[in-house]
Amino acid sequence: MTKYSILTLALFNLALISCNKGAQNNEESTIEKECLSEAMKSTLNMEKVTLRPIERSLTLNGYIDYNQDKTVPFNSLVDGVVTNTYFSLGDFVTKGQLLAEIKSADTNEIYSELKATEAELKVAKRELESVESMYKDGIASQKELIEAQEDVKTLNSKVAAAKSSLAIFNSRGESGVVKVVAPQSGYVVTKNVSTGMTVNAGDEPLFTIADLSDVWIMANVYAANMRHVQPNQEVKVSTLAYPDEYFAGKVTKVSQVFDTEERVLKARISMENKEMKLKPGMSADIIIQLETNEGKSLAIPNTAIIFDNNQNYVVVYKNDCEQEVRKITPVSKNNIYTYIADGIKENEMVVTTNELLIYEQLTNKL
Structure with missing residues (x-):
């Protein structure tokens, strides 16, 4: 082969290598600029890095309770037999919704009294009209007129009272069936009634309805921690069900009396529960x-912290198409925050959910 042929072949190979490198660089550039999908982005939460006082954490144990101000137990107002139920434990019900029917003789008595009183009222009204006419003609005295007016007034009051009683029982009376309706909207959290069951007025509640849109967190405060717990204090709450999520609330009340069994003060935290x-x-x-x-x-x-190879990292979010892995140096830590010396700037955003997935994707590109 001549030296010209060798030179030509060398130039061709060099050009081919350059093209391959260019193609590879274009491919790497495309990967680096790959943006987050809408599905991935919907699973991410970000939080801004802020300058905060270095704090330590005090953790109290407790439990979640109903908001007693929005919890209504229902006791039967009559004696009778439950003929139908229209709800189950855990159901969401709306105010006024029919939940059960009770066959009772109590309302029959009220209804009979109402009918008898209404009949007496008709007679009394006719008597009043007659006395008024005679009073105008000078035949009846003023005393007789006043007595007739008082009779009508008294009977009107009795009729109104009977109707009010039937309204409370939510019964028409003639059928003897009392319709039990939901006193408020919420979830049925207890149920002690079933079809065919005999109930008595004033017995234990047939059911309880609670509005769970907000709840109470009852915290146990030991004597050593009393000085750290004050009304209107902001707190964070975590649960086993959502270990990586903190719920924000505020102390609304601190008991002034120790619980005799647990020997603790009870602090109440009110918290929204929309989800x-x-x-x-x-x-x-x-x-x-x-x-x-x-x-x-x-x-x-x-x-947001990722621990890998004895180092601490975070994923910094700049935009949907640009995220970075940063190494950080912690200087202090509590239950919620890690305080750092370097590696990130104030107001930068860090990923706090699914950060490990993005971390692995980014580090695999390096």
């Missing part, structure tokens, strides 16, 4: 942040 994640009966940890004298530092939520 219905907080179920009464669940245990909970109540976290209170206490200031120290250590100054301020940039704070990152613990849920």
Whole structure:
């Protein structure tokens, strides 16, 4: 082969290698600019890095309870037999919704009294008209007129009282069936009634309805922690069901009397429950942040921290098409925040959910 042929072949190979590298670089560039899908983005939560006082955490144990101000137990107002029920435990019901029917003789008596009183009222009204006519003609006295008017007034009151009683029982009376309706909207949290069951007025509640749009968190406060718990104090609540999620609330009341059995004070935290994640009966940890004298530092939520190869990392979100892995150096930590010395700037956004998935995707590209 001539030296010209060799030179030509070398130039061709060099050009081919350059093209392959260019194609590879274009492919890598395309991967790096790959954007988050809408499905992935919907699963992500981000939080801004802020400068906060370095705090320590006080964790109290407790449990989730119903908001007693929005919980209504229903007791039967009559003696009778349950003929029908139209609800189950856990159902959501609306105010005025028919829940059960009770066959009772109590309302029959009220209805009979109402009918008898209405008949007496008709007679009394006719008597009043007659006395009024005679009074105008000077035949009846004023005393007789006043007595006739009082009779009508008294009977009107009795009729109104009987109708009011039937309204309370939600019964027409003639059928002897009392219709039990929901006193408020909410969830049926207890049910002690079934078809065919005999009930008595004033017995234990037939059911209980609770509005779970907000709940109470009851925290146990031991004597050593009393000075740290105050009304209107903001707290965070975590549960076993959602270990990576904190619910914000505020202390609304601190008992002034120790519980005789548990030897603790009870602190009540009111909390919104729009997503219905907080179920009464669940245990909970109540976290209170206490200031120290250590100054301020940039704070990152613990849920954003990734521990890998004995190092701490976070995923910084810039936009849907640009995220970065940053190594951080913690200087302090509590139950909610990790305080850092470097690696990130104030107001940058860090990913707090599914951050490990993005971390693995980004580190695999390196």
